[in-house]
Amino acid sequence: MPDALFSHPRVARVYDPLDPDRSDLDTYVDLVREFGVDAVLDVGCGTGTLACRLAAQGVEVLGVDPAGASVTVARAKTGAERVEWVVGTVEDVAARPDQRGRYDLATMSANVAQVFLGDEEWLATLGSIRTCLRPSGRLAFETRVPADRAWERWTKEASHQVVDVEGEGPSRTGCRSRRWTESS
Numbered sequence: 057m058p059d060a061l062f063s064h065p066r067v068a069r070v071y072d073p074l075d076p077d078r079s080d081l082d083t084y085v086d087l088v089r090e091f092g093v094d095a096v097l098d099v100g101c102g103t104g105t106l107a108c109r110l111a112a113q114g115v116e117v118l119g120v121d122p123a124g125a126s127v128t129v130a131r132a133k134t135g136a137e138r139v140e141w142v143v144g145t146v147e148d149v150a151a152r153p154d155q156r157g158r159y160d161l162a163t164m165s166a167n168v169a170q171v172f173l174g175d176e177e178w179l180a181t182l183g184s185i186r187t188c189l190r191p192s193g194r195l196a197f198e199t200r201v202p203a204d205r206a207w208e209r210w211t212k213e214a215s216h217q218v219v220d221v222e223g224e225g226p227s228r229t230g231c232r233s234r235r236w237t238e239s240s
């Protein structure tokens with residue numbers, strides 16, 4: 057089921073302007089170079105920044121995301137025609153015979169892995185990614201570091217900002233205040 061947040065057309069349009077520094081993607085670009093990757097499956101491609109960047113370097117890329125509004129933004133980017141875009145899940149991609157064993161690398165940039173909250177969902181996703189990878193293929197994804205206690209910064213006071221986004225006007229961003237309970 058698509059994430060309601062990323063399926064919202066305005067959220068999709070302000071996603072890139074609100075987070076213009078994508079140096080977090082450098083690690084994925086480095087992996088492509090280090091492992092001599094020819095084909096990438098970008099799972100949870102969102103607005104397509106990584107997919108377009110890799111395609112511009114001559115890498116074959118398929119970007120998949122269930123949020124149609126985000127993929128619409130991706131499709132409008134310079135060089136987007138070099139990428140194959142799929143609105144759906146990686147299960148949809150794995151169901152296509154032409155996609156089986158096709159990719160050297162699957163990527164989940166910017167905490168895509170954290171959208172899978174249950175073991176069943178995560179294992180199904182990993183299984184479908186495995187189907188799409190070549191026997192020596194790799195999956196690169198991110199985890200949070202619990203010791204960083206990032207959630208302590210997910211407060212209105214620490215995170216709220218207003219950014220004037222061209223064409224969209226002032227856009228408020230930040231985390232809602234929430235109470236966390238810890239056992240000890």
Ligand SMILES: C[S@@+](CC[C@H](N)C(=O)[O-])C[C@H]1O[C@@H](n2cnc3c(N)ncnc32)[C@H](O)[C@@H]1O
Pocket residue numbers: 057058059062063099100101102103104105106120121122123126144145146164165166167168171
């Ligand atoms: C924080 S965004 C990251 C987008 C992009 N990878 C980036 O680097 O900007 C998380 C993305 O995960 C996507 N997502 C949510 N559920 C998903 C699923 N079941 N399969 C694939 N992607 C999913 C959302 O639609 C959203 O685009």
